[in-house]
Amino acid sequence: MTAFILKRLGIGLATLVLASIVVFAVMEILPGDPAQLMLGLNATDDALQALRNQMGLNDPVLWRYFSWAGGMLVGDFGNSYTYSSPVIELIGERAIVSLPLAVISLLLSTLIAIPVGMFAAARRGRMADTSVMGVTQLGVAIPNFWFALLLIYVFAVWLRLVPAGGFPGWSGGIWPGVRSLLLPAVALALPQAAILARVTRSAMLEVLGEDYIRTARAKGMPRRVVLWRHALRNALIPVLTIMGLQFAFLLAGTIIIENVFYLPGLGRLVFQAITQRDLIVVEGVVMLLVASVVIVNLAVDLTYALVDPRLRARA
Amino acid sequence: MSLLEIENLQLSIGGTPILKDIDLTLETGEVMGLVGESGSGKSMTALTVMQLLPHAAKASGRVTFDGIDILAAPEDAMNSLRGDDIGMVFQEPMTALNPVKTIGEQVAEGIRWHTGANRADAEARARAILDRVGLPEKQFPLTRYPHELSGGQRQRVVIAIACALKPKLLIADEPTTALDVVLQAQILELLRDLVQEDRMGLLLISHDLAVVTDMADRVTIMRHGEVMETGETARTLSQQKHPYTRQLAEASVHIPERRTKAGADDDALLKVEGVVKDYPIRRASLFGPPRHFRAVDGVSFSLAKGQSKALVGRSGCGKSTLARMILALDRPTEGSILFDGTELTGKTEAELKASRRNMQVVFQDPYGSFNPRHKVERLVAEPLHLVEPQPPPAERRERVAQALVDVGMSPSDMDKYPHEFSGGQRQRLSIARSVITRPRLIVADEPVSALDVSIRAQILDLFADLNQRLGVAYLFITHDLTVARAITDQVLVMHEGRIVEEGETDRVFDHPRSDAARALVDAAPDLERAISRKLAAAQ
Numbered sequence: 001m002t003a004f005i006l007k008r009l010g011i012g013l014a015t016l017v018l019a020s021i022v023v024f025a026v027m028e029i030l031p032g033d034p035a036q037l038m039l040g041l042n043a044t045d046d047a048l049q050a051l052r053n054q055m056g057l058n059d060p061v062l063w064r065y066f067s068w069a070g071g072m073l074v075g076d077f078g079n080s081y082t083y084s085s086p087v088i089e090l091i092g093e094r095a096i097v098s099l100p101l102a103v104i105s106l107l108l109s110t111l112i113a114i115p116v117g118m119f120a121a122a123r124r125g126r127m128a129d130t131s132v133m134g135v136t137q138l139g140v141a142i143p144n145f146w147f148a149l150l151l152i153y154v155f156a157v158w159l160r161l162v163p164a165g166g167f168p169g170w171s172g173g174i175w176p177g178v179r180s181l182l183l184p185a186v187a188l189a190l191p192q193a194a195i196l197a198r199v200t201r202s203a204m205l206e207v208l209g210e211d212y213i214r215t216a217r218a219k220g221m222p223r224r225v226v227l228w229r230h231a232l233r234n235a236l237i238p239v240l241t242i243m244g245l246q247f248a249f250l251l252a253g254t255i256i257i258e259n260v261f262y263l264p265g266l267g268r269l270v271f272q273a274i275t276q277r278d279l280i281v282v283e284g285v286v287m288l289l290v291a292s293v294v295i296v297n298l299a300v301d302l303t304y305a306l307v308d309p310r311l312r313a314r315a
Numbered sequence: 316m317s318l319l320e321i322e323n324l325q326l327s328i329g330g331t332p333i334l335k336d337i338d339l340t341l342e343t344g345e346v347m348g349l350v351g352e353s354g355s356g357k358s359m360t361a362l363t364v365m366q367l368l369p370h371a372a373k374a375s376g377r378v379t380f381d382g383i384d385i386l387a388a389p390e391d392a393m394n395s396l397r398g399d400d401i402g403m404v405f406q407e408p409m410t411a412l413n414p415v416k417t418i419g420e421q422v423a424e425g426i427r428w429h430t431g432a433n434r435a436d437a438e439a440r441a442r443a444i445l446d447r448v449g450l451p452e453k454q455f456p457l458t459r460y461p462h463e464l465s466g467g468q469r470q471r472v473v474i475a476i477a478c479a480l481k482p483k484l485l486i487a488d489e490p491t492t493a494l495d496v497v498l499q500a501q502i503l504e505l506l507r508d509l510v511q512e513d514r515m516g517l518l519l520i521s522h523d524l525a526v527v528t529d530m531a532d533r534v535t536i537m538r539h540g541e542v543m544e545t546g547e548t549a550r551t552l553s554q555q556k557h558p559y560t561r562q563l564a565e566a567s568v569h570i571p572e573r574r575t576k577a578g579a580d581d582d583a584l585l586k587v588e589g590v591v592k593d594y595p596i597r598r599a600s601l602f603g604p605p606r607h608f609r610a611v612d613g614v615s616f617s618l619a620k621g622q623s624k625a626l627v628g629r630s631g632c633g634k635s636t637l638a639r640m641i642l643a644l645d646r647p648t649e650g651s652i653l654f655d656g657t658e659l660t661g662k663t664e665a666e667l668k669a670s671r672r673n674m675q676v677v678f679q680d681p682y683g684s685f686n687p688r689h690k691v692e693r694l695v696a697e698p699l700h701l702v703e704p705q706p707p708p709a710e711r712r713e714r715v716a717q718a719l720v721d722v723g724m725s726p727s728d729m730d731k732y733p734h735e736f737s738g739g740q741r742q743r744l745s746i747a748r749s750v751i752t753r754p755r756l757i758v759a760d761e762p763v764s765a766l767d768v769s770i771r772a773q774i775l776d777l778f779a780d781l782n783q784r785l786g787v788a789y790l791f792i793t794h795d796l797t798v799a800r801a802i803t804d805q806v807l808v809m810h811e812g813r814i815v816e817e818g819e820t821d822r823v824f825d826h827p828r829s830d831a832a833r834a835l836v837d838a839a840p841d842l843e844r845a846i847s848r849k850l851a852a853a854q
Binding site: 125210211212214215216217218219220221222229230233234307308309310 | 365367370390391393394395396397398399402403405407410411412413414415416421424425428429460462473476477
């Protein structure tokens with residue numbers, strides 16, 4: 001088991017290093033001079049040179065890569081060109097919105113999807129199954145911003161239960177913050193839940209055809225009990241894989257929802273940084289996302305081993 | 316009143332009739348053998364009693380267990396019968412246990428469910444029954460997972476689950492078909508003892524007449540969903556009054572006619588010398604030395620042109636590994652393999668092409684070895700890519716047609732798809748595929764063990780015939796001694812990676828000298844011996 005974890009950690013670190021090289025290289029190739037952007041079109045050549053020197057843009061490529069990568073190791077992601085504040089602070093301000101949003105959405109989507117998928121699998125081919133699968137088909141097809149608008153209309157405009165947008169921060173306590181994240185989390189969770197429910201259903205169906213399900217039924221346990229005790233855990237591996245992918249998406253791919261709800265999240269930060277050529281912020285956020293994907297994958301791999309003793313043995 | 320009474324049972328699945336007019340009775344403490352070929356409805360009869368039929372199944376008639384009308388019983392009532400009063404053992408031990416739960420959990424689960432015992436008591440009872448089925452605590456603590464157990468051990472766990480609450484009726488559906496003969500004998504003995512200890516009724520389902528003859532007090536013989544004959548075992552099988560019973564009995568002891576013409580040993584087609592195969596296994600610790608498992612340990616033998624040789628042994632003895640090396644699908648760690656004077660080890664694929672053409676293989680599973688989307692012509696013609704120069708399309712078709720004729724099929728079959736054929740016909744197709752390059756050696760890995768006895772007899776005839784007509788030599792890998800006796804001149808007995816005995820097939824099996832060979836012979840079911848034992852016991 002220790003060997004397994006060490007190996008996975010090694011692979012994760014290698015992924016991070018490789019990603020940092022790719023990210024850095026891409027940013028090098030992209031046109032646009034940060035110094036020029038900061039000083040505007042009318043800047044003199046002398047001023048530009050001075051700023052370039054100050055920002056270290058004239059140093060050799062390798063030197064710049066290592067000082068950037070080395071800085072990240074100690075938490076220094078550099079300074080934003082447009083905001084003139086440390087990138088790590090910008091990311092921190094946004095992550096306290098995006099991270100809770102992603103966690104709440106993933107929880108919601110899992111809580112909806114797994115029972116729904118199991119329910120459909122248990123009633124394979126019957127009316128209930130067909131209708132549930134029809135609904136999930138819709139859920140996959142309808143974009144999440146449409147859900148978002150619908151939710152705003154119903155819960156914010158009509159019922160006035162939650163705010164329609166904006167984020168009050170966490171300083172006023174947990175509840176106001178969570179309250180303003182509820183609608184966006186639901187809007188994000190529904191399409192994810194639809195996908196996850198379909199995955200759960202097909203994984204369950206495969207497991208339900210296995211011999212050991214028949215063995216369990218032959219012990220005299222009702223179908224429902226067998227479903228929870230014997231089938232679910234065996235069906236979890238594909239479900240966990242998809243959940244890992246979804247979490248990574250929820251962390252970074254929420255820009256549209258953030259815009260709909262005026263949330264100051266990572267998605268908007270990276271979008272603004274790209275439009276303003278604030279490349280150092282883009283680099284920082286991308287690296288953070290790579291790191292979170294690596295961590296989530298490591299967690300998923302470890303969970304596999306928890307779920308399936310055969311993987312533990314091989315590990 | 317009998318323990319189990321089935322009267323006039325009809326079963327259809329999605330409108331297709333599966334069972335017609337089944338009558339069967341089983342008394343307390345009695346062993347009933349239910350015999351038939353695949354598709355005869357024996358498993359469906361058992362699943363009807365358990366009420367674990369597929370969704371679309373509709374049963375009518377009367378099934379009474381211990382006075383309870385099973386067909387009318389609500390699901391709750393069935394749940395309290397299953398696992399408590401009726402236990403069931405299934406065919407495939409490798410997949411019958413939940414891979415993510417320990418054996419202790421799986422055995423204790425049914426006990427807790429039915430008796431409401433607390434965890435500790437249920438586990439104590441689970442421990443006791445696992446001890447009883449031959450899985451002592453020292454090697455098999457409750458915390459073991461199924462993947463840490465062999466097939467025979469897993470089947471013991473399944474039996475423990477089924478017998479944990481001393482059911483009145485035990486249904487065993489082909490409980491030993493997936494096991495080698497030695498394990499089969501052990502498992503059957505265990506079943507027999509358990510049934511006697513607790514006076515259970517046993518419904519033993521098998522396709523193997525010899526197994527059933529040894530075990531059962533009475534037999535019921537089924538075909539195409541109908542009962543052909545039922546009666547006391549010894550009488551039914553010794554008199555063989557019903558033509559189908561006779562047909563089954565004859566097919567299961569069938570020996571094809573063959574003139575033995577073993578070539579001299581210096582005329583060797585295949586020469587295996589000092590072959591060793593090591594597989595790496597997991598290190599004891601992260602920085603421990605690399606460890607190996609020796610699957611094949613210094614094997615030498617030779618096979619003459621046109622000779623038919625059996626390679627027999629228990630599962631896991633290394634016979635399939637040896638076969639893979641002979642077929643150059645795997646490289647030996649040490650030793651040499653000479654085929655027709657050419658060394659096979661250490662050659663590239665291009666260099667092996669000529670040898671591959673002369674050496675073909677037939678696998679056990681006629682279902683799994685064909686791509687279902689290709690037509691027979693393409694499937695049978697596959698090995699022709701080894702032939703140089705490549706034959707033109709017209710000649711390809713001609714050669715496919717010839718190969719189909721060789722195996723007793725029609726040239727017009729080449730435009731069909733594999734699903735249009737029965738299991739026996741598919742095995743003919745895979746033999747056609749193996750003879751199309753006119754090879755000099757065919758390695759056949761359990762080629763008839765997935766087939767029903769009557770089909771098996773036909774396929775054995777075909778192998779014998781091809782041996783005579785085309786002069787092809789065989790290496791027959793099998794754990795079934797009846798098959799080895801029927802089709803081979805010489806036999807190699809393999810045990811734990813080594814050849815422990817070799818010689819003429821009949822002589823070795825009649826007078827085995829090694830322990831391994833003797834164990835195989837003693838355990839092998841033999842219909843004639845079983846009938847005479849039964850008759851002697853009856854008098």
